[in-house]
Amino acid sequence: MKTLSKIASATALALAATGMSAAALADTWRYAHEEYQGDVQDVYAQAFKKYIENNSDHNVQVYRFGELGESNDIMEQTQNGILQFVDQSPGFTGALIPSAQIFFIPYLLPTDEQTVLKFFDESKAINEMFPKLYAEHGLELLKMFPEGEMVVTADEPIHSPADFNNKKIRVMTNPLLSETYRAFGATPTPLPWGEVYGALQTGILDGQENPIFWIESGGLYEVSPNLTFTGHGWFTTAVMANQDFYNDLSDNDKQLVQDASEAAYSHTMEHIQGLAERSLEKIQQxxxxxxxTRLTDKEIEAFKERAPQVEEKFLEMTGDNGKKLLKQFKQDLKNVEQQ
Structure with a gap:
């Protein structure tokens, strides 16, 4: 993986030396994401590609998980200008953009699918505040969207925080997600995705969390067969462009990218409706x-009682930016729920 990063950096330096901008070479735009063929990020990427190619002379080359390395590799390549677009969960950008960890405050988002989709459509925090935070790191935020409710898989069913005692639960390389599982009573264990299946199979890990479609797609139920719906959060992802590349685009191409983002978003939000149910059915077959296991309201309350300490940690990590974002986030949720 380090080799890929070095190649990316070397290529970026070579482009800079020749005085060529990323946009000048962008007849074929490169787009990488973190999932497999047919998964949610791939559905978005393919819809984005289709719109661009149907409405311009540009081509979009899509790279799926593993083709250019792990999540950290494709983010580095995007920041260096080797990739023009990247789709990456805040679970991996949390260290780079601390405020993006807001999605890992447990029980902040509701479990109702339609409420969540409406929130992402209308939220001022999502659509106005986050783009500014990403821009500080050379990234043009195009879209944030939910992929599915998080589900815990483990070596035995989970009903209470006590059931998490001494369990090594895989988490993304995200400080706040580690804090969440520490609050739940588990031992959080950061690990790249490529190592998760084997670690569950050999007992290095006792469990992990992911949306149900990814548990099905990645075969995680084969080595971690006890699924628990805790209701604690949604897997969220963000589509970004290298900001220098985006800024160098003509006005027409900028509009093309924005229109493609909207078209892909609409298509993907239709795709995820009912996806969890379909994926669970495939697993059970x-x-x-x-x-x-679907936790009862009483069981969920035992976990919710531990959420405030994670929220407090989020505020410690993010300062004034996090405080403002969290306040707007909660107001946006309130507005949607009142509707």
């Missing part, structure tokens, strides 16, 4: 060892 594939394995008779799978158990499904």
């Amino acid at each position: 594939a394995s008779d060892e799978v158990t499904v």
Whole structure:
């Protein structure tokens, strides 16, 4: 993986030396994401590609998980201008953009799918505040969107924080997500995605969390068969462009990119509706060892009681930016729920 990053850096330096901007070479635009063929990020990427190619002379080359390395590699390549577009979860950008960790405050987002989709459509925090935060790191934020409710898989069903005691739960390389599972009573274990299946299979890990479609797509239920719906959050992702590349585009091409982003977003939000149910059905058809636990309101309350300490940690990590963002986030949620 380090080799890929070095190649990316070397290529960026070579382009800079020749005085050529990323936009000047962008007849073929490169776009990388973190998932497999047919998964949610790939659905978005393919819709984005289709719109661009149907409405311009540009081509979009899409790279899926592993083709250019892990999440950290594709972010580095995007910041260096090797990639023009990247789709990456705040779970991996949390260290780079601390405020993006807001999505890992447990029980902040509701579990109702339609409420969540409406929130992402209308939220001032999502659509006005986040682009400014990403811009500070050379990234043009095009879209943020939800992929699915998070589900915990483990070596046994989970009903209470006590059930997490001494369990090593894989988390993304995100400080606040580690804090969440520490609050829940588990031992958070950051690990790149490529190592998760094997670690679950060999007992290095006792469990992990992901949206149900990814648990099905990645075969995680084969080695971690006890699924628990805790209701604590949604997997969220962000589509970004290298800001220098984006700024160098003509006005027409900027509008093209924005229109493609909107078209891909609309298509993807239709795709995820009912996706969790379809994915769970596939899992249950594939394995008779799978158990499904949906926490009762009383059981959820035991976890919710631990959420304030994670929120407090978020505010410590993010300062005034985080405080303003969280206030707007909660107001946006209130506005949607009142509707």
